[in-house]
Amino acid sequence: MVYIGIDLGGTNIKAGIVDEQGKILCKVDCPSKVERGHEAVIADMAALARKAVEKAGLTMDDVKCIGIGVPGILDPKTGVVPFCVNLGWHNVPLRELMRSHIDKPVFIDNDATVAGLAESVAGISKGSQSSVFLTLGTGVGGGIVINGKVYSGAHGVGSELGHTIVEFDGELCNCGNHGCWERYASATALIRMGKEAAESHPECMIYRHVNGNLDRISAKTVIDCAKAGDPVASTVFKRYAYYLAVGIVSIINSLDPEIIALGGGVSAAGDFLLNAVRNEVNEMIFYKGMPYARIELATMGNDAGIVGAAMLGR
Amino acid sequence: MVYIGIDLGGTNIKAGIVDEQGKILCKVDCPSKVERGHEAVIADMAALARKAVEKAGLTMDDVKCIGIGVPGILDPKTGVVPFCVNLGWHNVPLRELMRSHIDKPVFIDNDATVAGLAESVAGISKGSQSSVFLTLGTGVGGGIVINGKVYSGAHGVGSELGHTIVEFDGELCNCGNHGCWERYASATALIRMGKEAAESHPECMIYRHVNGNLDRISAKTVIDCAKAGDPVASTVFKRYAYYLAVGIVSIINSLDPEIIALGGGVSAAGDFLLNAVRNEVNEMIFYKGMPYARIELATMGNDAGIVGAAMLGR
Numbered sequence: 001m002v003y004i005g006i007d008l009g010g011t012n013i014k015a016g017i018v019d020e021q022g023k024i025l026c027k028v029d030c031p032s033k034v035e036r037g038h039e040a041v042i043a044d045m046a047a048l049a050r051k052a053v054e055k056a057g058l059t060m061d062d063v064k065c066i067g068i069g070v071p072g073i074l075d076p077k078t079g080v081v082p083f084c085v086n087l088g089w090h091n092v093p094l095r096e097l098m099r100s101h102i103d104k105p106v107f108i109d110n111d112a113t114v115a116g117l118a119e120s121v122a123g124i125s126k127g128s129q130s131s132v133f134l135t136l137g138t139g140v141g142g143g144i145v146i147n148g149k150v151y152s153g154a155h156g157v158g159s160e161l162g163h164t165i166v167e168f169d170g171e172l173c174n175c176g177n178h179g180c181w182e183r184y185a186s187a188t189a190l191i192r193m194g195k196e197a198a199e200s201h202p203e204c205m206i207y208r209h210v211n212g213n214l215d216r217i218s219a220k221t222v223i224d225c226a227k228a229g230d231p232v233a234s235t236v237f238k239r240y241a242y243y244l245a246v247g248i249v250s251i252i253n254s255l256d257p258e259i260i261a262l263g264g265g266v267s268a269a270g271d272f273l274l275n276a277v278r279n280e281v282n283e284m285i286f287y288k289g290m291p292y293a294r295i296e297l298a299t300m301g302n303d304a305g306i307v308g309a310a311m312l313g314r
Numbered sequence: 315m316v317y318i319g320i321d322l323g324g325t326n327i328k329a330g331i332v333d334e335q336g337k338i339l340c341k342v343d344c345p346s347k348v349e350r351g352h353e354a355v356i357a358d359m360a361a362l363a364r365k366a367v368e369k370a371g372l373t374m375d376d377v378k379c380i381g382i383g384v385p386g387i388l389d390p391k392t393g394v395v396p397f398c399v400n401l402g403w404h405n406v407p408l409r410e411l412m413r414s415h416i417d418k419p420v421f422i423d424n425d426a427t428v429a430g431l432a433e434s435v436a437g438i439s440k441g442s443q444s445s446v447f448l449t450l451g452t453g454v455g456g457g458i459v460i461n462g463k464v465y466s467g468a469h470g471v472g473s474e475l476g477h478t479i480v481e482f483d484g485e486l487c488n489c490g491n492h493g494c495w496e497r498y499a500s501a502t503a504l505i506r507m508g509k510e511a512a513e514s515h516p517e518c519m520i521y522r523h524v525n526g527n528l529d530r531i532s533a534k535t536v537i538d539c540a541k542a543g544d545p546v547a548s549t550v551f552k553r554y555a556y557y558l559a560v561g562i563v564s565i566i567n568s569l570d571p572e573i574i575a576l577g578g579g580v581s582a583a584g585d586f587l588l589n590a591v592r593n594e595v596n597e598m599i600f601y602k603g604m605p606y607a608r609i610e611l612a613t614m615g616n617d618a619g620i621v622g623a624a625m626l627g628r
Contacts, residue, residue: 073601073604082603082604128468129468130467130468142568144568146460146465151460152570153444153569153570153571154442154443154444154570154571154572154607155570155572155604155605155606155607156570156604157566157567157570157600157601157604157606158566158567158568158569158570159568159570160567160568160600160601161567161568163567163600164478164563164564164567164568165480165560165561165563165564165598166479166480166481166482167480167481167482168480168481168498168556168557168560175600176602177563177598177600179560184482242482243482246479246482246493247479249478249479249491250478250479250564251568252471252472253471253472253474253475253477253478254456254458254472254473254474254475254478254565254568254569255467255472255568255569256466256467256468256469256470256471256472256473257467257468258468258469284479284491286471286474286477286489286491287387287471287474288490289396290387290396290469290470290471291469292469292471293468293469
């Protein structure tokens with residue numbers, strides 16, 4: 001038996017056929033064109049799933065179930081998506097509508113949660129019973145796996161690690177709250193910090209790198225300049241690593257997983273990021289001398305969405 | 315069959331016989347006298363356990379297992395206590411030594427974790443599958459129950475919710491770190507805030523309440539003055555409720571339990587505390603309009619240690 005995994009994004013829909021071990025047998029994709037409304041998008045998802053099955057040389061009889069990763073708020077128990085800004089969805093009964101196209105069990109969960117499951121089945125967290133996955137991108141997404149299973153909490157609103165609070169009366173977040181971790185540990189935050197530093201230090205490498213056009217500063221700009229030893233960029237990056245470590249320490253002191261995997265744009269910094277974060281965490285860890293979570297880079301990349309969604313029903 | 319629960323404190327050892335439902339059949343206690351070293355303390359714990367069995371009119375054949383709540387760091391898997399400041403213990407093989415006195419299965423866990431289990435078996439969190447217990451005392455202790463079982467993490471260092479970080483470069487904590495939640499949400503923190511306020515506002519009710527002797531300010535002093543409507547005390551208490559709510563919101567956004575139970579000294583403020591905290595949490599919650607954890611007062615009081623320890627092996 002195989003599993004269908006669907007990675008539903010605001011721009012593209014990707015679907016794949018995945019085996020028991022989390023290996024992708026084949027994959028297909030199409031544009032999301034969300035402006036058409038949810039019914040057309042879900043019809044396309046179903047068509048894409050059928051196409052993937054056919055491309056793999058299989059039939060629907062070979063498929064055990066369908067999993068969908070959704071970039072928003074959802075209830076994994078009812079299969080309903082109360083709201084999803086990226087898709088413009090409100091109270092969409094995703095599972096029910098998907099089953100009206102393909103009569104298989106349908107599982108849905110948050111995209112970061114799904115990516116975390118992928119890492120635990122076939123990526124860096126493979127073999128662990130408990131893991132946390134963090135995606136350091138526009139925001140900070142979190143995926144928690146406990147006892148080998150996705151953990152979304154009692155009401156399906158858990159694992160929103162980017163919205164744990166790390167600073168009283170801190171930076172305003174898109175969620176309306178102040179001081180959320182993602183305002184400090186996302187790629188967006190690193191870019192903001194880089195801009196602020198370049199503004200007050202026009203002599204720095206970040207400023208020169210973008211010829212003074214500060215809107216061109218990316219996370220990579222700051223990281224590259226820090227890697228090259230620029231003192232201003234190094235200070236910014238060290239501070240970013242501290243911010244990231246603060247949230248990681250809180251995850252260790254509360255959830256104490258076996259492994260914490262870092263994915264998303266900023267994780268492209270590789271060992272440069274890992275070393276900085278590991279040093280900061282080691283300074284701050286509560287139980288000095290006791291073993292604690294390994295901090296590693298995620299390895300599944302863009303396939304995480306398909307694999308993790310497929311594995312929701314395993 | 316019954317269970318023996320032992321609440322090992324720095325001042326007293328309490329032991330009780332507990333039934334399957336978490337009801338205490340009888341209890342006994344003795345002073346800890348920790349200065350005698352761990353072997354004498356453990357011998358006393360065993361003697362106390364035998365005394366409790368006898369008092370209940372039972373024999374050791376009626377006892378399924380023994381549970382011990384320890385006020386420090388421990389490894390629930392190995393049964394070893396690496397260090398416990400309150401007891402002056404270093405690398406004490408508690409389970410092994412206890413079993414040399416009474417040959418029954420021995421389970422050990424952190425005192426706050428054990429109290430959380432007690433609430434979930436026989437207290438306010440009864441009937442829930444997932445709950446978080448917070449003790450607001452000298453520090454902030456945390457107990458996590460998931461799927462009806464104590465959750466201590468992969469290395470036994472989890473559920474230290476008082477040492478999650480809520481403020482960058484914040485107040486220095488006893489653990490050596492900065493900005494730990496317990497520096498803001500414990501009774502100790504409320505007292506510190508009360509003192510600071512009374513110092514700068516000698517006209518306030520807190521100052522008058524202790525006749526200017528600020529060292530006499532307790533958590534109850536601040537709470538009573540806030541309840542009486544004193545503006546300075548009210549401001550302090552409102553800020554305290556915000557600090558407490560910040561950590562609770564992070565627990566909801568990460569763990570999303572069914573219920574969060576508040577125990578320890580500050581919880582004596584009752585509904586006055588609950589209303590203030592619930593209002594703050596409601597303002598800050600991420601998934602507006604979705605259901606989230608109920609916030610309630612713990613109900614087991616001083617029995618939580620015995621009952622929870624006993625239930626570790628259920």
